Amino acid sequence: MGRITAILFDKDGTLFDFHASWGAWAAGVLETLAQGDAGRRGALAAAVGFDEGAGRFRPESPAIAGTAEQIVAEMLPHLPGVGAEELLVWLNAEAARATMRPAVPLAPLMDELRARGLALGVATNEAEGPAHAHLAAASIAGRFAFVAGCDSGHGAKPAPGQLLAFAAATGRVPDEVMMVGDSRHDLAAGRAAGxxxxxxxxxxxxxxxxxxxxxxxxxxxxxxxxxxxxxxAD
Known part of the structure; x- marks a missing residue:
């Protein structure tokens, strides 16, 4: 690890506690899409790796580190008559309204890191729109010099495109940047970016x-x- 001058954060599971933020939201979304059909709700839950009894996503769920497009692809076979673009737009709008539960008090931590001279950014496999909405709702949007989602033109993790775009946007070389995340996709992207x-x-x-x-x-x-x-100190 070289001299660190910038930190890039994953969002879900990193800035925000994953299960506390997304469990209840997912249950509501599945209920809405199922339209009262318990069999369809169960099929949708299985498709996205959501444990209805526990109210949380299973470790293999595409919702954990995948993109919104991947989630849509898993759901579509169980939603006859619904188009991919229609479902994607609806899911992104619903996601933007989800209540995020911060993993720690975020504003004071971000302010402390910025006071150290660190540039901060966010890279998520969620769409960029919901990411901005969640950061704004947590009153921390202004702390970040860079925010990218899976639809921002840099690709998605574990590919390093978002990470390298952050380095370029903040004038850093990759070994000055720390990637912080809760999934193997996050860390693999960090490794790939150097x-x-x-x-x-x-x-x-x-x-x-x-x-x-x-x-x-x-x-x-x-x-x-x-x-x-x-x-x-090392």
């Missing part, structure tokens, strides 16, 4: 699942200042 890769445990992945790709693993992003201090 960046430091830090995992957090506020998403579905376990410490063991992230270990081989991570330079460090934190319980949550609140541990970043201490990690940066330890790294600077």
């Amino acid at each position: 960046m430091a890769a830090v995992g957090v445990l506020t998403g579905p992945a376990t410490r063991q699942e992230l270990a081989d790709l991570a330079d460090a693993i934190l319980d949550d992003i609140g541990g970043l200042p201490d990690l940066l201090d330890r790294h600077a």
Whole structure:
């Protein structure tokens, strides 16, 4: 890990606790799409890896690290008469209204990191519109120099396009950037971009699942200042 001058965050499971933010939302979306048909609701839940009993996504769910287009592709066979674009637009609009649960108090942490001279950004496999809506609702939108979604023209993780675009936008070389995320897609993208890769445990992945790709693993992003201090002292 070189000298870190910028941090790029994943959104869901990193800035926001994944299950607390998306469990109830997903249950409501599935109920709406099923239109009272329990069999259809169950088929949709299975298609996107949602455990209705537990109210949370399973580890293999495309909702965890996939794109909105991937989720739509899994749902469409169970929604006759619904078009892909129609469903994508509706899901993105519903996602923008979802209530996000911050993993830690976000504004003071972002302010502390910015006070250290760090450029901050967000890279998500969600669409860019909902990402901006969630950051604004959490009153932290102005803290980020860069926000990219799967539809921003840089591709999606685990490919490194979003990460390299952040480095270019902030005038950094990749080894000055720390990618922070809760999934293997996040950390693999960091590795592919030549960046430091830090995992957090506020998403579905376990410490063991992230270990081989991570330079460090934190319980949550609140541990970043201490990690940066330890790294600077090395």
